[in-house]
Amino acid sequence: MCGIVGYFGKKEAQPVLMEGLRRLEYRGYDSAGIATMEGDVIRITRSVGKVSELAALIKEGDQSNVGIAHTRWATHGKPTESNAHPHRSNDGKVAVVHNGIIENYKELKEMLQRSGATFVSETDTEVIAHLIRHELSSGINLVDATRTALVQLKGTYGIIVMSSEYPDYIVAARMGSPLILGVGDNEHYIASDASAILRYTRQMVYLDDGEIAVVGRGGFDIRTLGNKMVEKEIELIDAAEAEIQKMGYPHFMMKEMMEQPDVLLNSTRGRLDVENGMAILGGLRDVADRLRDIERVIIVGCGSAYYAGLVGEYMLEEYAGIPVEVELGSEFRYRKPIISKNTVVIAISQSGETADTLAAVREAKEKGALTLGIVNAVGSTIARETDAGVYNHAGPEIGVASTKAFVSQMTVLALFTLFLGRQRSMSLVTGQRIAKEILELPDKVKEILIQQDKIGDIGLRYKDVAHAYFLGRKYCNPIAMEGALKLKEISYIHAEGYAAGEMKHGPIALIEDGFPVIVLAPKDSVYDKSMSNLEEIRARGGRVIMVTTEGCEIDRNLVDDVIFIPKTLEMLTPILAVIPLQLLAYFVTIEKGLDPDMPRNLAKSVTVE
Numbered sequence: 323m324c325g326i327v328g329y330f331g332k333k334e335a336q337p338v339l340m341e342g343l344r345r346l347e348y349r350g351y352d353s354a355g356i357a358t359m360e361g362d363v364i365r366i367t368r369s370v371g372k373v374s375e376l377a378a379l380i381k382e383g384d385q386s387n388v389g390i391a392h393t394r395w396a397t398h399g400k401p402t403e404s405n406a407h408p409h410r411s412n413d414g415k416v417a418v419v420h421n422g423i424i425e426n427y428k429e430l431k432e433m434l435q436r437s438g439a440t441f442v443s444e445t446d447t448e449v450i451a452h453l454i455r456h457e458l459s460s461g462i463n464l465v466d467a468t469r470t471a472l473v474q475l476k477g478t479y480g481i482i483v484m485s486s487e488y489p490d491y492i493v494a495a496r497m498g499s500p501l502i503l504g505v506g507d508n509e510h511y512i513a514s515d516a517s518a519i520l521r522y523t524r525q526m527v528y529l530d531d532g533e534i535a536v537v538g539r540g541g542f543d544i545r546t547l548g549n550k551m552v553e554k555e556i557e558l559i560d561a562a563e564a565e566i567q568k569m570g571y572p573h574f575m576m577k578e579m580m581e582q583p584d585v586l587l588n589s590t591r592g593r594l595d596v597e598n599g600m601a602i603l604g605g606l607r608d609v610a611d612r613l614r615d616i617e618r619v620i621i622v623g624c625g626s627a628y629y630a631g632l633v634g635e636y637m638l639e640e641y642a643g644i645p646v647e648v649e650l651g652s653e654f655r656y657r658k659p660i661i662s663k664n665t666v667v668i669a670i671s672q673s674g675e676t677a678d679t680l681a682a683v684r685e686a687k688e689k690g691a692l693t694l695g696i697v698n699a700v701g702s703t704i705a706r707e708t709d710a711g712v713y714n715h716a717g718p719e720i721g722v723a724s725t726k727a728f729v730s731q732m733t734v735l736a737l738f739t740l741f742l743g744r745q746r747s748m749s750l751v752t753g754q755r756i757a758k759e760i761l762e763l764p765d766k767v768k769e770i771l772i773q774q775d776k777i778g779d780i781g782l783r784y785k786d787v788a789h790a791y792f793l794g795r796k797y798c799n800p801i802a803m804e805g806a807l808k809l810k811e812i813s814y815i816h817a818e819g820y821a822a823g824e825m826k827h828g829p830i831a832l833i834e835d836g837f838p839v840i841v842l843a844p845k846d847s848v849y850d851k852s853m854s855n856l857e858e859i860r861a862r863g864g865r866v867i868m869v870t871t872e873g874c875e876i877d878r879n880l881v882d883d884v885i886f887i888p889k890t891l892e893m894l895t896p897i898l899a900v901i902p903l904q905l906l907a908y909f910v911t912i913e914k915g916l917d918p919d920m921p922r923n924l925a926k927s928v929t930v931e
């Protein structure tokens with residue numbers, strides 16, 4: 323969840339590292355720090371708060387060409403200056419930045435304290451600095467000391483280490499937390515996320531778990547924890563620099579919502595054959611025969627990705643006729659899932675690095691399932707570890723709240739449905755109809771986005787509410803949950819999403835005069851039932867925002883506000899219905915004076931369990 327960046331080269335390290343931190347800030351932003359090395363001196367500056375606060379403390383004129391930096395999302399210990407990274411050994415000669423969690427840090431800390439180390443932070447990371455120092459004192463070099471220290475760690479890490487006794491190289495290693503090596507012209511970058519270094523190089527080497535990179539004046543090498551050298555390919559990353567800028571929008575979230583028509587185009591480009599009512603998914607070509615025999619689908623994901631999976635369950639069961647279960651990544655492996663070789667496990671993840679989803683993929687593979695990924699971040703761990711998959715092509719999503727990635731996840735699931743459905747009993751006519759409707763979605767999304775002023779006005783009126791319910795049935799049930807998640811995570815308003823039919827089983831007890839309820843009631847097969855729920859809310863004084871289909875005659879006495887979305891197939895309605903909920907959450911948040919891109923306590927990529 324934290325972001326780390328390192329540099330060894332010929333440029334001044336400080337500006338490179340600070341720029342990297344700014345780009346990584348979405349991963350964690352409660353404190354930040356930087357260490358640079360010049361000769362045998364390591365200089366460290368750390369601060370609580372955002373990277374801008376660290377920047378204010380940085381002294382100009384640092385000439386060093388080597389350094390490491392970190393932006394933190396606290397796991398062990400509060401966000402304080404002493405808990406911020408880099409952490410160092412007591413003699414100040416070893417400095418470390420770390421992303422991940424060391425599970426056995428208490429035992430190691432006790433051992434190190436017995437041999438004289440003094441701890442100054444509450445973090446798990448500090449043990450790594452002391453442990454490497456401890457190993458160095460036996461006379462081995464920094465690479466061997468790091469290797470020897472790492473084999474004693476249990477847990478996850480992406481780390482970068484430097485030592486003033488070894489000014490000619492820095493060492494980076496990965497176990498369960500992403501780490502990328504960027505190769506420049508006689509210079510090297512290391513980062514937990516390509517976005518930190520993309521402006522300098524597109525040549526990347528992806529480290530795998532258990533690998534150590536040694537980066538110095540003579541280039542780099544990669545070895546295993548057991549000191550076996552590894553040959554790795556340098557891959558060329560294809561991502562436009564512009565994609566990770568705000569492009570004039572006030573927030574990434576707004577930019578990303580506005581990009582959704584293009585995202586729909588990109589997620590479906592070249593993947594639809596309308597004439598034959600088929601989806602062409604190149605990423606599934608090698609497993610197409612195996613997919614024909616699949617008897618069961620398990621979808622795993624976390625947060626919004628999980629809700630997209632729930633939409634996929636409705637789509638796949640209705641149109642492909644395959645039994646589907648959707649499971650939270652964090653529950654999957656602890657549930658001892660029963661998996662046969664005719665089960666396909668589909669992991670959905672924007673970042674491709676979510677620890678719980680990745681753990682589910684590994685568990686499924688071990689049990690012999692075919693694993694597929696619906697992943698946005700190209701080259702991410704889940705993309706690489708699944709047997710096959712389909713990229714979202716939504717472009718980098720920087721805002722913490724998922725918007726365009728969520729929409730593209732549902733879109734790719736619709737393509738999957740077409741693919742698996744046409745392998746089975748879906749008729750040509752149905753396939754053609756779905757393909758044609760998918761192609762019309764970008765324009766329909768535009769029609770919703772242009773209502774942003776109206777939705778902004780509604781946001782203004784709801785900014786002071788303390789609670790809200792979101793209700794939806796069938797395809798819109800997961801969207802109710804997604805709408806509630808969006809509102810609570812960025813505006814801090816307590817919100818819950820329910821299947822509308824569940825209201826009378828308990829939640830309706832809270833409805834009283836003025837209680838806000840967002841009812842998703844598009845004109846679909848459950849419209850009449852949704853309207854009955856709406857009347858039940860209204861009868862108890864609830865304040866209703868209704869999302870429904872253009873052309874529906876709405877009794878204005880039943881609703882306070884109504885937002886219209888264009889008509890589409892029922893299975894594609896969630897892709898449209900979520901857009902007003904994203905906009906609503908955004909505008910309520912802005913009205914409250916909060917930053918939707920960096921909500922408190924959250925980070926974009928959750929690489930810890």
Ligand code: F6R
Binds near residue numbers: 626628672723928
């Ligand atoms: C909510 C949100 C999160 C993510 C979840 C999974 O707006 O963004 O709930 O959906 O953390 O992340 P990925 O998709 O990267 O696995």
